[in-house]
Amino acid sequence: xxxxxxxxxxxxxxxxxxxxxxxxxxxxxxxxxxxxxxxxxxxxxxxxxxxxxxxxxxxxxxxxxxxxxxxxxxxxxxxxxxxxxxxxxxxxxxxxxxxxxxxxxxxxxxxxxxxxxxxxxxxxxxxxxxxxxxxxxxxxxxxxxxxxxxxxxxxxxxxxxxxxxxxxxxxxxxxxxxxxxxxxxxxxxxxxxxxxxxxxxxxxxx
Amino acid sequence: xxxxxxxxxxxxxxxxxxxxxxxxxxxxxxxxxxxxxxxxxxxxxxxxxxxxxxxxxxxxxxxxxxxxxxxxxxxxxxxxxxxxxxxxxxxxxxxxxxxxxxxxxxxxxxxxxxxxxxxxxxxxxxxxxxxxxxxxxxxxxxxxxxxxxxxxxxxxxxxxxxxxxxxxxxxxxxxxxxxxxxxxxxxxxxxxxxxxxxxxxxxxxx
DNA sequence: GTCTATAGGCAGATAGAC
DNA sequence: GTCTATCTGCCTATAGAC
Numbered sequence: 001x002x003x004x005x006x007x008x009x010x011x012x013x014x015x016x017x018x019x020x021x022x023x024x025x026x027x028x029x030x031x032x033x034x035x036x037x038x039x040x041x042x043x044x045x046x047x048x049x050x051x052x053x054x055x056x057x058x059x060x061x062x063x064x065x066x067x068x069x070x071x072x073x074x075x076x077x078x079x080x081x082x083x084x085x086x087x088x089x090x091x092x093x094x095x096x097x098x099x100x101x102x103x104x105x106x107x108x109x110x111x112x113x114x115x116x117x118x119x120x121x122x123x124x125x126x127x128x129x130x131x132x133x134x135x136x137x138x139x140x141x142x143x144x145x146x147x148x149x150x151x152x153x154x155x156x157x158x159x160x161x162x163x164x165x166x167x168x169x170x171x172x173x174x175x176x177x178x179x180x181x182x183x184x185x186x187x188x189x190x191x192x193x194x195x196x197x198x199x200x201x202x203x204x205x206x
Numbered sequence: 207x208x209x210x211x212x213x214x215x216x217x218x219x220x221x222x223x224x225x226x227x228x229x230x231x232x233x234x235x236x237x238x239x240x241x242x243x244x245x246x247x248x249x250x251x252x253x254x255x256x257x258x259x260x261x262x263x264x265x266x267x268x269x270x271x272x273x274x275x276x277x278x279x280x281x282x283x284x285x286x287x288x289x290x291x292x293x294x295x296x297x298x299x300x301x302x303x304x305x306x307x308x309x310x311x312x313x314x315x316x317x318x319x320x321x322x323x324x325x326x327x328x329x330x331x332x333x334x335x336x337x338x339x340x341x342x343x344x345x346x347x348x349x350x351x352x353x354x355x356x357x358x359x360x361x362x363x364x365x366x367x368x369x370x371x372x373x374x375x376x377x378x379x380x381x382x383x384x385x386x387x388x389x390x391x392x393x394x395x396x397x398x399x400x401x402x403x404x405x406x407x408x409x410x411x412x
Numbered sequence: 413g414t415c416t417a418t419a420g421g422c423a424g425a426t427a428g429a430c
Numbered sequence: 431g432t433c434t435a436t437c438t439g440c441c442t443a444t445a446g447a448c
Contacts, residue, residue: 012431029324030324031239031322031323031324033237033239033240033322034239034324036422036423036424037423037424037425038422038423038424039423046431046432046433047432047433047434048423048424048425049425049426049427049432049433049434050431050432050433052424052425052426053431053432054431056425057424057425058423058424058425113382114320114378114382115382116237116239116322117237118235118236118237118240157393158393158396158397161379161393161394161396161397162376162397162404164379165372165375165376165378165379165394165397166371166372166375167375168375168378168379169370169371169372169373169374169375169376169378170371170375172320172371172374172375172378173367173370173371173374176319176320176321187363187364187367188367188371190364190367191364191367191368191371198368198408201407201408202404202407202408218413221413242440242441242442243441243442243443244440244441244442245441252413252414252415253414253415253416254441254442254443255414255415255416255417255443255444255445256413256414256415258442258443258444259413259414260413262443263442263443264441264442264443
């Protein structure tokens, strides 16, 4: 009978994931801040109070989504860089993988990077992967500098600020103006592949 | 007695402006999408139904804010450029004036440029000033090209897309990460004054 | 132009039966 | 883990008296 608790746990985990998937649907339709647990319950076919056996509050649902989202984004940018030589080439591949993930997960990306829910602050645990993302791109920048592809100033705080603004600007413009466009055809996402070249123009080596 | 209707009209106009000012306060506190007419009425000291003598719906309040916001932003970027020589210098001054306006009117700027209210589409009338803003920056880009400060490709559609993404990225990062910072001290707004130089590095003349 | 009263909703969250 | 019932509170919007 030792496996019965396992079955229960598995079933419970499935329901948890189902709730989060439906929450993403609702956010895509009604806006990230428009998430309502009642709407989630309706779509899941249960009554709103039953949801509270899985999440103690609406806030907790946001936090679970935030953590899973950060983890998935981290994995996307790491996998993107994995195939390429460290340096500008890996940075290009990683930025593109991240941008594709954002365009494929728009509601979640808004929750992660634009904080559109007044009063919601992610827990430390949920925020942790974001620090790893930062370290990842810092390492790629350092590698590019060591290979002579970028000026050392690119690793400064202001260089990092400009770099993150470049990708954030392209994506926020794409999301606001052409959210449905394919990645290759988007007026703004088209630039993502050329970002390392832009960085090199701003921070030329030597 | 011909002035009595004028007085009434003036009083009414004052109340309209007061309602919009309070609506901005509420949006700043509860998020742009969290605007509630009841909250506005409470702060104004009247009952919610009375508001409907001034605006027929919540949507109409957003639309009035959108139009006034676009006009104010247009005026800001035009005044910013007015004192400088047309070309890159005027573009720098205009971008900085616009960025300062955004940081000083954060809730309104979100309504104008990030569309955070599901279901709200501005009326044609309210959107009109945005077209004038576009023309304004297109003219400044052309002037910079004629003066030999930028490569002609900067005026292409992709050049415009990159330019608007650069400023949008800096501001969205500043708003998300350091909304209270002074313009000169902001990690991201500090870059605004150097944007024309960045553009020139990406699109060098000749 | 202000009010009261009200319609008709929605939401988050809890208590307690089964 | 599900439900019903309920509390409490919010909202947009309208009708109609004054």
